[in-house]
Amino acid sequence: MIERIHLAIVREVQRRGSLTAAAQTLCLTQSALSHSIKKLEAQLGTALWQRDGRQLRLTQAGQALLAVANRVLPLLASTEQQLRQIARGERGMLRIGMECHPCYAWLLGVLQPFLAAWPHVDIDVRQQFKFGGLGALLNHDIDLLVTPDPVYKKELIFEPVFDYEQVLVVSRRHPLAGAAWIDPPQLAEETLLTYPVEADRLDIFKLFLTPAGIIPKQHKTVETTDILLQLVAANRGVTALPNWLVNEYASKFDIASIRLGPRGIAKQIFLGIRAVDRGVAYLAAFVQQARSSRPDKPGV
Structure with missing residues (x-):
């Protein structure tokens, strides 16, 4: 099952260029991040990245997941803000x-x-x-x-x-x-x-x-x-x-x-x-x- 953390990982790895930088941004250890992605790849039956020297390159499956992340994560963040405003009586x-x-x-x-x-x-x-x-x-x-x-x-x-x-x-x-x-x-x-x-x-x-x-x-x-x-x-x-x-x-x-x-x-x-x-x-x-x-x- 694709979870929010998976979307966040794919987006941050693409933004930061490495698993280490993405893990720091998301306040995760690199091993925890790698384990989460390997588990998802096993569930999906396909890889999300391929190594190209020292660089990580998104596979076709990874590109598809990145497109979803770029649409869904801002929507979730906006919805959470609205819900907090509703809870505070501001919206x-x-x-x-x-x-x-x-x-x-x-x-x-x-x-x-x-x-x-x-x-x-x-x-x-x-x-x-x-x-x-x-x-x-x-x-x-x-x-x-x-x-x-x-x-x-x-x-x-x-x-x-x-x-x-x-x-x-x-x-x-x-x-x-x-x-x-x-x-x-x-x-x-x-x-x-x-x-x-x-x-x-x-x-x-x-x-x-x-x-x-x-x-x-x-x-x-x-x-x-x-x-x-x-x-x-x-x-x-x-x-x-x-x-x-x-x-x-x-x-x-x-x-x-x-x-x-x-x-x-x-x-x-x-x-x-x-x-x-x-x-x-x-x-x-x-x-x-x-x-x-x-x-x-x-x-x-």
């Missing part, structure tokens, strides 16, 4: 699941410095999950979940990243514009625009309208934030978004924000990871970067 694939539709713009601000600092970590961002984000995290389909609604289990850790308030967004020409806050019945005759997410997962429904028994006159879904806010600015409907996102778009669209109820709806964004992965260095670095890139931080 890997970070699969991010999103349960916060408005958070994509914020996520871009987190990814840019993270990717620069961790060049050996690949990123994959996923939004759709067959069994939801929690199931995807538990089933190892993703490694990190961005969510405003953590579900605490012993297998998982949810790290809070930043606080925000969910607010109603209306056109500045809307009759409600300028109000300090609104009650649920005031939305009964409105067209509510939301992202294409199930109503029972939307805060505007589960924390504001549904407990009060209120159903908006119409409910329409819109894929992108820009189009959503263009429709709101055109007075085609109202929506509910995080206050930090509204602040980002306030100079771009003619919109106003209103508190939902006299106390508002306070929320947090969390990053969920599996407890067994808490020691992975790049996961910890991502959480740290997310906290330093929070959208409510001045200059971010």
Whole structure:
């Protein structure tokens, strides 16, 4: 059986020109090196070198083995380095699941410095999950979940990243514009625009309208934030978004924000990871970067 040491011996003898020099490079005695090669030659039934005076000349079989050594040994060395980096948490694939539709713009601000600092970590961002984000995290389909609604289990850790308030967004020409806050019945005759997410997962429904028994006159879904806010600015409907996102778009669209109820709806964004992965260095670095890139931080 051809082993790694055989490949290393063939390569070093070719490089150094003698068994003695190759043995020194490989930290072997010359007798141990010679014994190893003679044993391999006996197994293969062919010689790997021929003596040409004081020089060793590779046979056709030796040339074939040298070609393999030149391909395989660098690959093995590279693989070992990658595995060591993975073991130290310096290399890997970070699969991010999103349960916060408005958070994509914020996520871009987190990814840019993270990717620069961790060049050996690949990123994959996923939004759709067959069994939801929690199931995807538990089933190892993703490694990190961005969510405003953590579900605490012993297998998982949810790290809070930043606080925000969910607010109603209306056109500045809307009759409600300028109000300090609104009650649920005031939305009964409105067209509510939301992202294409199930109503029972939307805060505007589960924390504001549904407990009060209120159903908006119409409910329409819109894929992108820009189009959503263009429709709101055109007075085609109202929506509910995080206050930090509204602040980002306030100079771009003619919109106003209103508190939902006299106390508002306070929320947090969390990053969920599996407890067994808490020691992975790049996961910890991502959480740290997310906290330093929070959208409510001045200059971010």
